[in-house]
Amino acid sequence: MLVAAPMSAGKSSFINALIGDELLHVANEATTACLTRVEHRKGVKSFRGACYLDSGAVLATQRDASAELLRDWNSDGRVKRIELKGSFNVAPRPASGLVVYDTPGPNNSQNERHGQLMREAVQNIPFKALCYVLNAGQLGTVDDRACLEMLRNGLADDPAHEIYFVLNKIDLLDPEKGEDIGEHVERVHQYLSDAGFHDPIVIPTIADAALYARKALNRLSMTRPQRSKLHQTLDEFSDRKRALIHVTTAPAAVKKRLLKELDELEQRSDAIASNEALAEENELKQLITYSGLRTVELLIQLQRRLAE
DSSP states (O other), rough: OEOOTTTTTSSSHHHHHHHHHHOOOOOOOOOOOOEEEEEEEOOSSSSSSEEOOOOOOEEEEESSSOOOOOOOOOOHHHOEEEEEEEEEOOOOOOOOOOOEEEOOTTOOOTOOOOHHHHHHHHHHHHSSSEEEEETTTSOOOOOOHHHHHHHHTTTTTTTTEEEEEEOOOGSOOGGTOOOOOHHHHHHHHHHHHHHTTTTTTEEOOOHHHHHHHHHHHOOOOOOHHHHHHHHHHHTTTTTTTHHHHOOOOOOOHHHHHHHHHHHHHHHHHHHTTTOHHHHHHHHHHHHHHHHSHHHHHHHHHHHHHOOO
């Protein structure tokens, strides 16, 4: 699966949420400067990494790659691509062999090489599905339209690719100001249709909160702002957990599965209400289910089954 996005759309947080940990460096700036290949390998405790020169020669390797190391490799102008292999720390775990490609944001005006790398990735990597991450608060900007045009042109020779539009940061919409999630998804659907994408699959998503929920489930340390964001999201969506699922334009079978998973978790919550730890764990699993992240995972599973 290829993941692309305009700069600062939350792409790294989205991929980290799929992995279950903050493997890719996250910052309020362009953080991906070269193509990064992340492969899920069951049973591998840590991520092994390697970075390569433009010639294909290995520049460096590391048995236990970290976000800090990847930040350094990304900032090294000699590095053309990075490869990582390890176990995604999520439940349920995906099938072994799933590969996620992280591409540079093509609209970084400070480095035209980023756009070239994304174009090369779209045209040359034999991916089965593409996730394009949109910032719900920056839709329709000049950069956004330029990125979509680049993507559409890159896929022109092979229009059969599955494309999932991840409408990230949807929680920034304010219902008290009349910013309705359903209406916003409809506008995005029309915007993408007008941009040349037929019947687009739009998935409203809260990638950072889903990442923090998985970190909490995995007993990983979090910063105070991360814990605050997680609790804020749990509070804001406590009475509208199905809102994001209902308005997604994913296939009906996927939405039905999501609602079933959420129903089962909610039914279990009554039985474990007296156990604070289990109740908190259940709420975190519910957040992942309705955050949009689980929608993407089910779409990937469906696509892989159809490809077999």
